Amino acid sequence: MPSTMRTTGPSDAASEDEKFLVRDPRQIRMLLQSLADQRTALTAHPDGSGQSFPSAVLEVDEDGLLLDGSPIPSVNQRAGDAGYWLCLAQVDRVQVRFRVEHPQRTLEQECVAFRAALPASLHHLQRREFYRLETPVNESPWCIFPAPDGGEPLRWRVTDISAGGIAVLLPQEDQVLELQRRYPGCALELPDGERIEVQLIVCSLVTRTRADGQPQQRAGLKFAGLPRGADAMIQRHIFRIERQRLARLNGQS
Structure with missing residues (x-):
């Protein structure tokens, strides 16, 4: 279970190149499911701030997704009070960026987790920094x-x-x-x-x-x-x- 809060400073997703924006709900669900299947770590920024904590997509279904919480109560308190999270992840050096609205705190196998609706859009930078x-x-x-x-x-x-x-x-x-x-x-x-x-x-x-x-x-x-x-x-x-x-x-x- 993730345990620490980090300070970074990402810009808002609105500044991302429009051609990498995915809006098809089926494609969004598939990309999120790949994050869950690969147990990819992501960085969650409550209300898009510079304060962040490590999380992960635990589950994706027709109603939305389940995101991992933190073992630190103060982090979960702030995450639950946030109006949205800005989430950043990377799989094989391909960046994924999305926003979830009003995540709701819940318990999953006695651990804190958060449920949210599927994001309306997702940035998937389908380009690689290096030739492979x-x-x-x-x-x-x-x-x-x-x-x-x-x-x-x-x-x-x-x-x-x-x-x-x-x-x-x-x-x-x-x-x-x-x-x-x-x-x-x-x-x-x-x-x-x-x-x-x-x-x-x-x-x-x-x-x-x-x-x-x-x-x-x-x-x-x-x-x-x-x-x-x-x-x-x-x-x-x-x-x-x-x-x-x-x-x-x-x-x-």
Whole structure:
């Protein structure tokens, strides 16, 4: 359950580019459901102020949505008194922004939550800050992750990569990540042998079912403070793989 209040200072959603505004209730419900399915953390600003607290979409139905509260009574008091919340979230570096009116406090399994009607509109910025490359199996980078028990480091294949982060598939026995947590002491190994020491922040966790029926988790990880020159190394790798892919498409060896 989220526990702290932060001070930021977002501008109102009205300033967002109109072409990214979603008004179709069915699309809004689908986007909110994806936030709930992926357990994506969001930042809630009561009355659009700079004071915020972490929340999440717990449930979406025909009547509206259920939002997570805080374990801090004073935060819930202020959130319940607010006329609206401005909510900000990010899934795989795609920003989502919406406003819920008059959230009503309730109890859900003895925890404070808030019910609200579906937002009338939602901003979904369908653009990415970085170009992402889906990595070929035979030339995949690898993510080296320190084992929680201090044993041998975990090693995960990188399924896509950009200058901003990576996605990895976790075996069932390696379900060790927590949303929004920062993990220092990781490394990115590129196929040409270059190794980059990185810190990673977990942006998304999605459980999928493999062809054999076994669950598998896909994690979206954001780089936090790349060392000098690392972004250029990653871009060189991306460009090289893209050149090879285009050459194959053009029938070149």
